[in-house]
Amino acid sequence: MRAKRAPVLLRLAAVVAAGGLLLAGCGRNMAEQPRVEPLQESSLLPGRSGSLTPPEGTVSRQRGGIDPVFFTGQRDGALVTELPVELTLGLLQRGQERYDIYCAACHGYVGDGDGMIVRRGFPRPASFHEQRLQDASVGYIFNAATNGFGRMFAYADRVPAEDRWAIAAYVKALQLSQHAHADDLPAEVRRSLELERSAERASR
Amino acid sequence: MPQYFPPNVNAFVRWSILGGGAFLVALLIALPIYARTVNNAVGVPVEQPIAFAHNLHVTQLGIDCRYCHSTVEVAASANVPSSHVCMTCHSQIRLGAPQLEALWLSWEQDLPIRWNRVHDMPGFAYFDHSAHLTNGVGCSTCHGRVDQMAGMWKTEPMTMGWCMECHRAPERFLRPRSEVFNMAYQPPSDQLTLGRELVVAYDVNTNKLIQCSTCHR
Numbered sequence: 001m002r003a004k005r006a007p008v009l010l011r012l013a014a015v016v017a018a019g020g021l022l023l024a025g026c027g028r029n030m031a032e033q034p035r036v037e038p039l040q041e042s043s044l045l046p047g048r049s050g051s052l053t054p055p056e057g058t059v060s061r062q063r064g065g066i067d068p069v070f071f072t073g074q075r076d077g078a079l080v081t082e083l084p085v086e087l088t089l090g091l092l093q094r095g096q097e098r099y100d101i102y103c104a105a106c107h108g109y110v111g112d113g114d115g116m117i118v119r120r121g122f123p124r125p126a127s128f129h130e131q132r133l134q135d136a137s138v139g140y141i142f143n144a145a146t147n148g149f150g151r152m153f154a155y156a157d158r159v160p161a162e163d164r165w166a167i168a169a170y171v172k173a174l175q176l177s178q179h180a181h182a183d184d185l186p187a188e189v190r191r192s193l194e195l196e197r198s199a200e201r202a203s204r
Numbered sequence: 205m206p207q208y209f210p211p212n213v214n215a216f217v218r219w220s221i222l223g224g225g226a227f228l229v230a231l232l233i234a235l236p237i238y239a240r241t242v243n244n245a246v247g248v249p250v251e252q253p254i255a256f257a258h259n260l261h262v263t264q265l266g267i268d269c270r271y272c273h274s275t276v277e278v279a280a281s282a283n284v285p286s287s288h289v290c291m292t293c294h295s296q297i298r299l300g301a302p303q304l305e306a307l308w309l310s311w312e313q314d315l316p317i318r319w320n321r322v323h324d325m326p327g328f329a330y331f332d333h334s335a336h337l338t339n340g341v342g343c344s345t346c347h348g349r350v351d352q353m354a355g356m357w358k359t360e361p362m363t364m365g366w367c368m369e370c371h372r373a374p375e376r377f378l379r380p381r382s383e384v385f386n387m388a389y390q391p392p393s394d395q396l397t398l399g400r401e402l403v404v405a406y407d408v409n410t411n412k413l414i415q416c417s418t419c420h421r
Contacts, residue, residue: 008214008217008218008221011221012217012221015221015224015225019224019228022228022232030326030327030328031326031327031328032326032327033327033328035327037281037327038279038280038281038283039281039283039284039321047315047316048315048316049316100268101268101270101271102270102271105265105266105267105271105293116265116266117265117293117297120265120297121296121297122293122296122297123296151295151296152292153288153291153292153295157286157288158271158274158289
């Protein structure tokens with residue numbers, strides 16, 4: 001009798017030990033790993049985000065180093081009048097996409113300053129088609145997007161410099177488009193416009 | 205030496221070992237099922253410090269997802285906007301509204317707003333937004349009609365089984381890149397034809413998609 005009881009207890013102990021080991025696997029320590037993920041609280045600065053802001057004066061290594069004209073839109077303290085990047089159709093298309101995301105909410109899709117947020121009470125910005133802004137340089141638009149302008153906040157935190165130049169180029173194109181003359185258009189485009197117009201007249 | 209236990213204790217011990225074993229087995233089966241089904245909170249709105257409404261900002265005001273979730277196209281994390289982003293508008297709009305109390309506090313104290321996470325991958329699973337967007341997976345495939353939500357909740361379970369449903373046959377879900385941000389996108393009737401074309405056009409690596417190390421790295 002006694003010789004038999006010991007193995008039962010032993011087996012019981014074995015089951016408890018095995019169960020304990022299995023249950024130990026139920027912890028979530030692999031789900032919560034000791035690294036700081038994006039948006040998680042910093043382990044060094046309580047209450048702050050783990051994605052720390054770089055210290056002031058940090059130099060971006062985009063474009064292989066420091067190009068003050070590209071990053072500030074200024075040369076020797078004056079706003080540049082020439083795009084520091086190559087003007088291509090791709091750049092303008094990129095500019096249109098980014099303008100519609102980041103600027104159109106206030107400045108409107110055509111740049112007249114009648115965006116939805118303005119209709120809901122934001123101060124109305126000047127129309128890009130005013131003479132003063134028509135005459136403004138591409139660096140002026142870039143500078144406003146980079147550093148903000150009056151009650152408008154800066155967009156440099158979310159829109160990288162490449163995209164701010166694309167937006168500035170697109171705003172200049174938008175200004176041209178609102179004052180374009182039919183004679184400035186390429187011949188084929190003008191012909192299709194005329195066809196459209198005569199079709200319109202015929203349908204009336 | 206006297207017998208401390210009557211003989212029928214033997215049977216009791218045997219049964220309790222058996223019962224304990226069965227209980228453990230049941231527990232080991234039930235817990236993961238619970239963790240993967242009941243517990244994944246699909247459709248349950250998450251309480252937030254500010255009652256931020258996507259339907260107001262996205263549909264009524266027409267703000268693009270990327271105005272706030274600015275890194276979604278280029279990084280693993282989509283990013284949740286800082287108070288600076290809210291203040292680009294709310295520095296002028298609804299000043300002093302009690303609904304925005306937490307925003308003013310955060311702005312004054314220069315401390316981030318503590319949003320509660322709605323979607324959260326466990327640390328052992330890797331997810332990357334940019335990889336999905338550049339290959340034609342739209343926001344609404346994974347997050348539902350965010351543009352109609354007044355609160356925020358999961359519309360999909362976000363379990364491994366769910367991820368694999370697409371990873372095994374992505375052609376059933378892919379759309380053109382230009383439609384990724386279109387929340388109202390409806391797949392065409394010949395989705396499989398389009399999907400197969402897109403898999404080729406975007407050079408989707410279907411072998412990689414089902415390897416464990418793609419997500420567990």
